[in-house]
Amino acid sequence: MHTFLASGRDADVFVVGPGRVLRRYRDGSDVAPEVAVMAHVGRHGFPVPTVFRSEGPDLEMEHLDGTTMLQALVNDDIRSDDAASILADLHRRLHAIPPMGMTSVGQHVLHLDLHPDNVLLTSGGPVLIDWRNAAAGAPELDVALSALILAQVAVEPIDMAPRAAELLDHFLARAPDSPTVMLDDAVHIRAGNPTLTPGELGRLGSAADLLRAKV
Template identity: 40%
Template sequence: MDIGPLLGSGRTADVYALDGPWVLRRYRHGFDATGELAVMSYLAASGFPVPRIGPPAEDALPTDLVVQRITGPTLAEALLAGTVTEDEGADLLARLLRELHAIPARLSQDPEDRILHLDLHPENVILAPEGARVIDWLTTREGPPALDRAMTSLILAQVSLDPAFTAGARLRDLLAALLTRFEADGGVPGDALARATALRAQDPQLTAHETAVLDEASALVASLSGGDPAHFRR
């Protein structure tokens, strides 16, 4: 397959058109897609809604990942457009994490560990005609499910605190609704939120503002979870 025009760029990767129903996701900064490919293949075989893996492109690099081209808005776009409500968005995010965490770990011998996405937020959920699909598995690792719930909550809180994001109040409504759904799955314990905050602080892709509001975002998650915000700070 020949690599076609650039379709879009994110923080870590560029996406190019390919022949047929495929796109090429090419990472920058030397990120290797090999581990992501293995996890997505395992999840697809387990029935989790990830894009299908395609055949390698010509002259493929270790930073390349060929995946199904999915049409449809992201959950973020649907929330902003008002075609999905905050409650519906919370239901979907909670369900996707619950289904992901029902799948046994691929490598870990700890029976409590599961595959974690660690970046599951509305921009990484595409509302395809055949159902929601979860994309961007670069940050995946294995560990306790509470860490995944904490990271999703923390990311939503960070974005809601960005003054350039005009729908911050609606995003906080989504976060509050999501935390309510998480209660049935064990909630967001303090140790998980503290660990998520520490991991997030180590992310070199964060903007200066995201780094600056990290403690405030952690405190917001803690307060909406009914905890003591001071307890959750790094």
């Protein structure tokens, strides 16, 4: 018996038993590539959910306690500078892990979607979820995408915008790599994201301009 828990931009999550949830991609995408990356970084001590089963678009994993960093920010349960420190530390730890397989010199494991809604603040510490976009590449791209996503929220006409701008400032002060070296590549990736709304796509240039102005 599956009990609906939540929906994201491209997946639904169900409780399937004690301590277990099932995340299912609505477009039927195979979870095998991200499961492989999660297993790889997990072997190096990086905080990811334990995976119990994967098949096609279904990923069954542990049901973690706590809330997302985004919800904690909305609820004022975490300070922006502390949240930024966690984001920067996750980047630093992830990029220290050797990539899978044969890659070029300078390649590292990248998450490519590391932002507050993908960080769970559990009793055991922060855990990074949603590894669908993970790849090998330059750390500067990963940092640029995180900064750009924060900047996108900062230019949105929403109540969260000022808090996102504050978080962006703190993140830029702590980021382990430059957020502008590969900003054009980050903009290109975000522009091709099918889950973004027309409004979000329309303000992408403003977000990039804001980020450049802050660095």
